[in-house]
Amino acid sequence: MNSKIWLWALLGFVAIFVLMLIGSYNGLMAANVSIDSSWAQVENQLQRRYDLIPNLVNTVKGYAKHEAGVLEEVTRLRSQWGEAKDTPSKVKAANEMESALGRLMVVIEKYPDLKANEGFLKLQDELAGTENRIAVERMRYNDDVRTYNLKVQSFPSNLMAGIMGFKPKDAYFKAKEEAKEPPKVEF
Secondary structure, three states, X not given: OHHHHHHHHHHHHHHXXXXXXXXXXXXXXXXXXXXXXXXXXXXXHHHHHHHHHHHHHHHHHHHOHHHHHHHHHXXXXXXXXXXXXXXXXXXXXXXXXXXXXXXXXHHHHOOHHHHHOHHHHHHHHHHHHHHHHHHHHHHHHHHHHHHHHHXXXXXXXXXHHHHHOOOOOOOOOOOOHHHHOOOOOOO
């Protein structure tokens, strides 16, 4: 009789352990899929910016022909993002594009006629809205990477992660060093 109790207790323990491993696996899979989904949203917003830039560049070209260097760089970086094949390359291209767009906005500030152009104002608003959307999606992506990494490294899901080959991800969006300095505003 006593051995039956031990057998049932052992079976119960094994069943609980198996259910815990299944739950860990499902949680890891859900977190991994969430990262992919979040990255798809980042790419969606980056694509929106990619599509919007030619309109902005063409509008600016009409007003600032002699500032071609900045415009050419924006166009080159747009192509670079379009050709990027993996997430780290896309993250790098997106960060470089952000920097180039900042320089483009400085060029824009030099030309009051351009700032007053209704078509340009609409494009500038769209670009600002797109940049805000990208920032939100990047934040969500980074949150999902953090959640996934926490699951991969926390007990007991780290047992399942090790068995199934789940590894921490390091493709976070990070601010550039120059972004950590406060901007200088001069009038």
